[in-house]
Amino acid sequence: MSKRKICVVITARPSYSRIKTALAAIKNHPELELQLVVAASALLDRYGSAVNYIQKDGFEVTAKVFNVLEGENLTAAAKTTGIGILELSTVFDNLSPDIVVTIADRFETMATAISASYMNIPLAHIQGGEVTGNIDEKVRHSITKLADYHFVASEGAHARVLKLGENPSFVFNTGCPSIDLAAEVLKSPKLDFDIYQKYGGVGTAPDLQNGYWVVMQHPVTTEVQSSRKHIEETLFAMKEIQQPVLWFWPNVDAGADGTSTGIRAFREKYDLSNFHFFKNMEPNDFLKLLVNSKGLIGNSSVGIRECAFLGVPVINIGTRQHARDRGNNVIDVDYNREEILLALRKHESHPNPPSSTVYGGGDAGKRIADLLANLELKFHKTITY
Amino acid sequence: MSKRKICVVITARPSYSRIKTALAAIKNHPELELQLVVAASALLDRYGSAVNYIQKDGFEVTAKVFNVLEGENLTAAAKTTGIGILELSTVFDNLSPDIVVTIADRFETMATAISASYMNIPLAHIQGGEVTGNIDEKVRHSITKLADYHFVASEGAHARVLKLGENPSFVFNTGCPSIDLAAEVLKSPKLDFDIYQKYGGVGTAPDLQNGYWVVMQHPVTTEVQSSRKHIEETLFAMKEIQQPVLWFWPNVDAGADGTSTGIRAFREKYDLSNFHFFKNMEPNDFLKLLVNSKGLIGNSSVGIRECAFLGVPVINIGTRQHARDRGNNVIDVDYNREEILLALRKHESHPNPPSSTVYGGGDAGKRIADLLANLELKFHKTITY
């Protein structure tokens, strides 16, 4: 019997962490064949070339699709999605997958969802049902309504996908594959490499012996104008704290310009002797870095998910993650240097929080592969009410 | 104060009937400026060139976008949508509308929804919340999750849009603008033109004095293979009935090929002396034709909506309209010549059904324009649960 062909489309660096253990489980499953498509910012140098990590991890890339339109504005985001549909349709037409898998909620993942669902290819969606409150949320729920199978990451997400009228038989709380990586890291959490030597980056190389903070703050799509002001509040706070700061560059998004320009201008103006800037890091190394840090600052979903499992303190800034389920490791603050500083000090004065399984217990990848192998293939559905 | 710019995108002939009275009301509203974009099959000859009717009705077309990819297969439908996004984004970028309006649930309307929502332009959706059970339904609910305002056409639709987690403050049951046209026609319902002379078409010209049937049957997207078989059942039934049959060509859809080929082949093989085939008809004339007919056969939503208000008997074939709210005028049948014939005879033996306001009372256009003029402009939203 021929293997079921599972086509996974990865369009951005963060999505790779959210699917990596599932990719491995699909690849190793006797009844599945993995078709891996890498597209959009996952191919681009200035967003960390996820494709290089993917290949280094031993996955063969079946097709590459360059579809990011320049402009770093909202028009470009829409057009990137349009080009994605145009080209992914051809890719699917030539690969004839049995199931297509799309990940999370970035604007361009909609391209995968539309191509597959319009072509009557059963569509599985990883990480539906979460709540964030901006364009990401529109995209996520919109994909849910196109998808046939839902592999959600928390109880809250499960409830919301049902609320959206999906058939309970096709909604599965598998937990998030990113937690699988975190579980793996916890088995051997030592920071056993020289981050400066391995990852370069710019800025001074502060000594990490006495603790350090990690920052990762992305622009918020629908607030383009204020991206720069937002990032400056964080920059001021981290300058003030005078402890080592390892800062990660934001991933591509409409509005990246405000954030990037803000950081660049700040660097020219101020002496940031306690800062080091990285473009990106292998997921495993990044998790080790977090485990050994004093905490993560910014608005990355890693703070909400992986850090919950890892028990790492998090200062979550602004609205980007506002309604995601969370463990006890998170302090939420506004775009405000004072609030950030206050939270930094509060975390410093408490022991680290315990591990939480709110986003899964470390076996999501395997569960997803098993479901993909055994699901009844279908693509007709109607609202359940 | 400058007028609020309302950009309406029309992509297909049937959508024009669903928006026409709203277009007129927007155009005539002192606080609104109409930007009219005509795209996709609404520009194409072989789908009835809706653009010609639009211009003849006195609406100025602001921009045209040709984006239908050939193939009449599902891949082409996806790619048509991708090209639509690519180009509509440029159009919106150049027109800077305050609100974009997208209509109904055809696959390519998703392009309008994505371009507008990704560009942070408030998006109004006409006719969300309906239930049909195939790709149209996926598309419709997916657009609901991208849209900021919802102008629904029935109580059932209203309830379902709320069920999908939309904020009740932004969901309005305006009724359907197509009912406005029907209401207009009922004021002067006489068939006061020679349909053969005015609309040409092919086939014999059966005498309509003693009654006639109207057929409009579209292919069902996700059942490409069987389109031909489906249409043949209807063809056989209508051949059998030996009464005048006025048959309307299907609109563009993946699968049109099976339907069209089926009709063409049938014509070559059988003597269809009671049939006349039309490509299309001005909406007003079409409604008059229905009012004076013995009934409508097929799977057009006109049978469910306008015919409810007009009190015209309908034989609704197959699954395309399966879960739409309906009046008492509809008999549902399978793709089966015997069932169709049975229903024809049943309708003939009963008086016409009374008018129903299930899809609105005839003032939808005006209500939509008033809402567009007065709504608070926004584009942030989150799931309500």
Added chain:
Amino acid sequence: MSKRKICVVITARPSYSRIKTALAAIKNHPELELQLVVAASALLDRYGSAVNYIQKDGFEVTAKVFNVLEGENLTAAAKTTGIGILELSTVFDNLSPDIVVTIADRFETMATAISASYMNIPLAHIQGGEVTGNIDEKVRHSITKLADYHFVASEGAHARVLKLGENPSFVFNTGCPSIDLAAEVLKSPKLDFDIYQKYGGVGTAPDLQNGYWVVMQHPVTTEVQSSRKHIEETLFAMKEIQQPVLWFWPNVDAGADGTSTGIRAFREKYDLSNFHFFKNMEPNDFLKLLVNSKGLIGNSSVGIRECAFLGVPVINIGTRQHARDRGNNVIDVDYNREEILLALRKHESHPNPPSSTVYGGGDAGKRIADLLANLELKFHKTITY
């Protein structure tokens, strides 16, 4: 040593005849690997689905690209080319060919030429240097200026490619591969199949025993408006002659609409009891049909090329082939029923013309494959003057 990868892009039915023997020679060459991309109208049913013949002939299709935009107008032709570039670039990026081969001069072949030359992939052009005087000629010479290697089909073409400033070391008069097919057919020219049974089509089935004429007339791109008038002159002439007429449907081109509509309307109006209409025919069968016919009428380049070698009388109508090198088998006429009838009678009164090698001697495919295997790979060039 790894084989040299030769990527051939076929975008239309007629192009397949122009490359078929070269495809076979590439496929069988020990140092070459064939990558076959089928795109545009070569994939579409209503232009004869060349892809089916290609696969039936034993060639494996490496990738398919649907890129024909509907509209059958000039805007659609341009946009089809744009989509072609977008998608072929991805295909080339994923296939990494050593040489790309583009064929002839249809508008969409420019997409192949641009993608390859912009990506620094050496580009070989089949059939440059010919003269036709409309958009095809602009396209053809424009491709010549992008191409690195030129495989031309006649002495006249050779001289013109040099005239355009190309380096003589990279211009080769190989003859046309279509002549190879003709040479093959001449070895066994009997019409050994029932054309009506094998190819269906519509119209009566005139008896071919006492001779018949073949018609193939394409719209001329830059004269959209008059396409219908043009085709009617031919229709009237062929109706008048009252001999069996086998008529082939035109291939896709901006303006096809005028020609197709013209034919359809004529059929409805007149009794064409001596006509049979075909959509298409396998190249070999078509050549046999020509060899046994009284002659070919229309503006197909087959009349100029293959018919020269086959010694088949041709009536060439209008400007489409106006400056192509030709043998003694051609009478040129205007779009005028009288001139066409006069030429028909003139041909009938003379013996068939002798075979001419003006477009090659029957070994073009093999010569092209050998050149592709041995050419020095390069893509820098400058005008030679």
Added chain:
Amino acid sequence: MSKRKICVVITARPSYSRIKTALAAIKNHPELELQLVVAASALLDRYGSAVNYIQKDGFEVTAKVFNVLEGENLTAAAKTTGIGILELSTVFDNLSPDIVVTIADRFETMATAISASYMNIPLAHIQGGEVTGNIDEKVRHSITKLADYHFVASEGAHARVLKLGENPSFVFNTGCPSIDLAAEVLKSPKLDFDIYQKYGGVGTAPDLQNGYWVVMQHPVTTEVQSSRKHIEETLFAMKEIQQPVLWFWPNVDAGADGTSTGIRAFREKYDLSNFHFFKNMEPNDFLKLLVNSKGLIGNSSVGIRECAFLGVPVINIGTRQHARDRGNNVIDVDYNREEILLALRKHESHPNPPSSTVYGGGDAGKRIADLLANLELKFHKTITY
């Protein structure tokens, strides 16, 4: 009588200088209406936002088209062109110009040429016939074969366009509009503004009183790999000379990455106290800067054209301008720091060269507008031989 509509498409910062005086002359011509389309890198921040200068100069932008695909590789260049065709076709369809004007030879100008010529809109090409020897040259001559009118800039270019088979009646040596700007500047050449204050940039602010050099070096498309090595030779030479260096960032091109990365890395490694880096400058200011400089180093065509008229010494590096007609102001060198230094010293030891009219006498803009107003409109052509 309605005015003739002239649609000019500007896709990059350098093209604006090459057309600016013609734009003004078209705008002011009583029989012409200017339709100005700004696209591609001319809209992007990181390539100098030419659109801002265009609007500041008082030209109204009729439509904007974002079409630059990210990647800064050759695939992206091809795809950018494809998207350009797709969208410009819609723009032309909606604007209905009488003539379209395309400028020079950058890869994406081909999009303008294809859209216009395929849509039967007469196409005028500015600056055909020049010789540069890489992809630019392929593009330029390829556009010549699509264009109907040729406004060339030198006698050599005129001869080569004729050589390519164009009809002499439609080839006009108008000179280059960029020379018009240079002529204007020569009337008042004083450097009357503070360049650091007006244009910001990064690096030290060397004193310009005792002379300075200007550097502008673009990557060479078909030599992606070595871009970085090339730029380093220039960087070393200019570091060595220890005189003020004003360095301009390269414009977008496949390969920009190598050049940009090279510059950035060099800055991090070496103390460049005599360097200042600019993103861009208004054309007029740039010409003033050149007139007052000791010379221009790099491979910009400004060195070949404007500097000839201005009598500014130039060191032209590498192959990018290798066969362009030139005045006596140019020393050609290889990518080699020693050769560059030798040339710098040779220029320093000689008086400045005299003004040359090899690229026109300063009235090109007016001549082009007059031709556009009076040319017979046509779009049929054939090779002249």
